[in-house]
Amino acid sequence: MKETEIITEERPKLKNPTVLIGLPGIGHIGRIAVDYMVHQLKAKKFAELYSPYFFPFVIVHDDKIHQLRNEFFYWKNPKGRDLILLIGDSQTYDPKGHYEIAGKIIDFVRGLGAKEIITIGGFSTGRVSEKPKVFGVITDDEQRKELTRHGVDLKVSGQIGTIVGAAGLLVGIGHLRGLKSYTLLGETSGFPIVTDPTSAEAVLEILQKILGIKMDLSKLKEKVEEMHEFIKKISDLQNQAMEQMQRPKKPEDLKYIG
Amino acid sequence: MKETEIITEERPKLKNPTVLIGLPGIGHIGRIAVDYMVHQLKAKKFAELYSPYFFPFVIVHDDKIHQLRNEFFYWKNPKGRDLILLIGDSQTYDPKGHYEIAGKIIDFVRGLGAKEIITIGGFSTGRVSEKPKVFGVITDDEQRKELTRHGVDLKVSGQIGTIVGAAGLLVGIGHLRGLKSYTLLGETSGFPIVTDPTSAEAVLEILQKILGIKMDLSKLKEKVEEMHEFIKKISDLQNQAMEQMQRPKKPEDLKYIG
């Protein structure tokens, strides 16, 4: 496996789909929001992404091997534009890998007719908020009006300087390739919690307005609790590996199994 | 040499071969188990794998240069499925390299008609066991019954979170590419011994049942003693290099010969 590849089980015919991206990150807000949508909308999995830029290990979960991956789902919207939903449980540790993976995703969804891409992330403020805001960062002046109207706060600038990793690059490269692209960031404390369903709910409420769809959000906390353990395990193992890669090694750190 | 390559001396015709993989790792259990099978079955070498992701040096052994490599052997089974046996004396230091090497191996053995891949490794428990267990991690629910029947313990989960390197990725990518894939891990203390023939023997006993073949295991310890010095030398040199690469350097560490 020399480069990032997307293995397609089915090639759905979609109407100008909007792409929602939920990758791992602070509070796993994107990941749990998009995962919840997949469950609520009964979206269908149709492709998986694998990358040599993911960590070089497999996860042992129960008695089975889980290969690190991202997963694509689609949902045919009876009343409007279809959706492509991307859920990732993997990060890359490699700066160049972020570009390769983001580029592959953009090429793939453009091939499926996508016209729009929304990445979902978290923005950590250092304080707990009962009613978390949803911040937006845009690529085109004409997005300002639509997002503000739906309650998105565009004043995150000044507070942050960069959006690191695929969540930012997908918007940047998406824009370059002619897609309408922006990011929504759920406000979160940034305290070492793994999943922040309150912030994810705030994002989902706004996403419903933007997409013009209606979902039952009452089961979000319950669903997140179910996913929590697996998300935490994958997340912890990758964070440990990231940390281990980035600090000077002593031989006893090398826990090589195989 | 820009990418991993496999140099083939002969292209054997094989009946749905099972692939056994013995790469370097804790206790070198896979490496010595598969090496012993090669000797006992008089398997024939037919290909070698070289990779730019191996360490950038050659080993000086006696008065000769040994280029780091993996070696492929085949054995024609008069009574059942043929075997492909892969023995590696080299690790990669590069996360992306693990993916490239594992991918190349899977593509190669699929081209030879392989239907099944079993990687063999060690699992370090921190205590010496007189009768080491053999743990299995599977990729498909239907493997559970067969492995349990042959005495494989599937309860390693909870104890480990990841299988690092090619031993894990070969199973993950093998599964992705449609091969029946699992790993067997011989229980070993993890104390700084180089080779653990007792654990390798436990794995070989179970492998004989799984593969339906019979080997004389009585010469294993003797054979491992013969191999021990060379395995230790290659292993030590690579571990030193790995360690040196991963820690901040002072100029006097750069022992550049050439």
Added chain:
Amino acid sequence: MKETEIITEERPKLKNPTVLIGLPGIGHIGRIAVDYMVHQLKAKKFAELYSPYFFPFVIVHDDKIHQLRNEFFYWKNPKGRDLILLIGDSQTYDPKGHYEIAGKIIDFVRGLGAKEIITIGGFSTGRVSEKPKVFGVITDDEQRKELTRHGVDLKVSGQIGTIVGAAGLLVGIGHLRGLKSYTLLGETSGFPIVTDPTSAEAVLEILQKILGIKMDLSKLKEKVEEMHEFIKKISDLQNQAMEQMQRPKKPEDLKYIG
């Protein structure tokens, strides 16, 4: 995005153009000198360069996302050779990336008929100079006379040993590919100022003589003040990232948004 790419909006027809390169660096002398020329000459943007070797983030500026890039402009000279002007706001952190990016730029401008390339940088002396010198480093003996005649000081050798990054490699690779290539370095203190318009002005005065064009330099300081904040922001964020990549990490350093 697997490799550096140049996205062309327009393919101008140019007469043996000279290429001026202003990339980020000490005092941002090249960047602000070339940027000022673009404004004064009303040069037209016709292409952008993006690279997976840039930092793996996007900049949040006001409420919009800015993807790291370099920008190509052209100016049709009514009285002489046309100009291609390249302004970069991005560095690469990757040694190999410098070669890839420099190679792409050279191939691209050769395809546009370029015969000559001049990179502009800063040379830090550790003292403030009221009348900064402009140093030149050449690739061909016959450049010596022309540059000296225009007031370029060729005696920087002995003071510096290397020119690091694209500014040096563009000249080296340009020369290899048959372009007339040299670099001009504006003397600057190297004190932690972000932009040094005095040194940029000294370079522009000499460039006017070399190129035989005339520009109003009186608005340079004012223009640099306008650009200063954005240049400083992009520069600071990349320097922080560079620093963070190159030192051992603690988990709390990973400010991952997304």
Added chain:
Amino acid sequence: MKETEIITEERPKLKNPTVLIGLPGIGHIGRIAVDYMVHQLKAKKFAELYSPYFFPFVIVHDDKIHQLRNEFFYWKNPKGRDLILLIGDSQTYDPKGHYEIAGKIIDFVRGLGAKEIITIGGFSTGRVSEKPKVFGVITDDEQRKELTRHGVDLKVSGQIGTIVGAAGLLVGIGHLRGLKSYTLLGETSGFPIVTDPTSAEAVLEILQKILGIKMDLSKLKEKVEEMHEFIKKISDLQNQAMEQMQRPKKPEDLKYIG
């Protein structure tokens, strides 16, 4: 420049040439020995090798830019096999780069009909020897007799475990590709001298016997003195860069010119 490339000025017709490789290393023994042969034999330069795996800077020498490179020369032997001589002033800092560069060189010289490759390096013993030995490490049993006959000492094994970098890989990959390949290592103290002409002379004496050619070695010390300053400059700058790359960085270490 995405990969190592060899730029050919002339494509000489050669009779089964032997390739002599003198790359940078301990005491620069290979580099100065081959360089001296080039001068004595008046060998003709016909190609240059450039690589994105070299350091990302150009050298400022006098008032000119020197791009890091390796250089190929040929010598038509009136009485026997022709020679290809390779002199390198550049190292790579990248493990994978060593493989790419060595592979390119082997492919190139095979394309020129080469049948044999001899790399020349230094072996540091920690003590000054008035009459330095020349050690050999071979790839084929039949080389043993020839080398011993010419005074090469094959007993370096036990003292060293690896030959790092291109000097070793060229022999390993050369052997893989069917060339007769071995390395000669001149004994040297390893004390921080830059060039060791005494050891280079010992290697040249043996090389003359092996190749059946006769050279005047009396001007070697004088010639090395002439080259010394430039070799030291390039070597020091690369060693500094290597050191800087491999240790945690503080921002003030980044002496970025451009």
